[in-house]
Structure formats: C-alpha cells, structure tokens
Amino acid sequence: MELSQLETLDHSDQWTVVRGRIAEGSIELDAALRGLHAQLRGLDTREALLAAPQNWANLAGQCRTMSACAPVADRRIHAAIGAAIDSASAAYDERNRFMHDLLVADIDDELLPDAERIKQEGDRYLLRLVSKAGVPGVSVVTLDEAIGVVLTLSAETWRLRAARGYLAGRTTWRSLLLGAVEGEWDGTANWTYDGPESDD
Numbered sequence: 001m002e003l004s005q006l007e008t009l010d011h012s013d014q015w016t017v018v019r020g021r022i023a024e025g026s027i028e029l030d031a032a033l034r035g036l037h038a039q040l041r042g043l044d045t046r047e048a049l050l051a052a053p054q055n056w057a058n059l060a061g062q063c064r065t066m067s068a069c070a071p072v073a074d075r076r077i078h079a080a081i082g083a084a085i086d087s088a089s090a091a092y093d094e095r096n097r098f099m100h101d102l103l104v105a106d107i108d109d110e111l112l113p114d115a116e117r118i119k120q121e122g123d124r125y126l127l128r129l130v131s132k133a134g135v136p137g138v139s140v141v142t143l144d145e146a147i148g149v150v151l152t153l154s155a156e157t158w159r160l161r162a163a164r165g166y167l168a169g170r171t172t173w174r175s176l177l178l179g180a181v182e183g184e185w186d187g188t189a190n191w192t193y194d195g196p197e198s199d200d
Helices: 003-008 011-040 046-050 056-067 075-099 143-167 171-178
Strands: 124-128 137-141 180-183 189-192
Touching (some): 011 046, 011 056, 075 171
C-alpha cells in the first residue's frame, strides 16, 4: 500500500497498517544490526546472524565495541559506523513506544491527558506501564509521528547495511554510510553525499 492511500482508510485501520509497517521495519532493523554484528566478527552466514545476542541493547553494545577495533584507516568511517549504531538504537527505542507501550484509548476513557493537546482525530495514547520512577505516564501521539517512526526505521536499516557492506570491502556503500539518509515508506532509502567517493 502506498502512503498516499493510507488516508482512505478508517482511523483504526490506518493505525493497524502503520503499526504493521513499524513491526516490519523493526524486524529489518534487527536483521541489519545482526548482519553488522556478524561482519564485525568476520562472518557472513545465516548461522552467524542467528547466533547474535537476542537482546537489542547487548547486540548494539557488542557492535559498538567491535566497531571501534575494525580495521578501517579513515576515522570518519569509524565515526559513521558508531553513529549508525547509536541512531539505530534510538530508532529502536522509539519503535518500542509503539510496539510495547501503545494503548488505544477513546477520548472519554479515564486515561485522558490534557484535552488541549488533542489536535487530530485518530490520536492514540501511549501508556508506559512501568517507568523508571515506577509511575505510569501518558502522552499523546499522532499517526504522523508513527509514520515518522516507519521512515526512521527504514533510514537506520540502510545505514547499518551500509556499514556492513563497507566493512565487507564493498566501498560503494561509502556514500550511503557518510551521507544524509532519508527513509521511505516502502522500506527503501534515499541519500545525498557530496564528499569524496574513495578513502584516498
């Protein structure tokens, strides 16, 4: 389904489609990080990807540690790989808000936040069941924010793929790794880069 077709659906169906895209995007992001983890260990097999840590934080942490030791002369590449891991982790955290914390609520429900903040029909509430302080917190999110998560997941997936591809010796990934990346609704990405095309 094209993003332009989304508004033709009922609001509840729009949320179903967008949450489905978030789920799909987060699976792709996880696979991309697993691919980078395997590449950093000098492996490139299905088994290597499956053997990566299941916990996102552990997986990302191991990738950060190993990437610092990657045999890459260009410090910009090291920094770009580290930034890709960090921004992928931030995208995964944002994904968690929609996959774990989303509570669909009507305006009349008891979980009503400040009514002045409700600007669009179809808004949904986020309920954090357990916060670090132990107090539930509620915030309003819009469908546009959820669509933004889909686009971010796509962009960060491609940045991780670029890091893996570059480390595998395919330097054609350099421009994506060092460029400005914009994710697309369909899981693809576009990027711009105006730097040198080689490490020289």
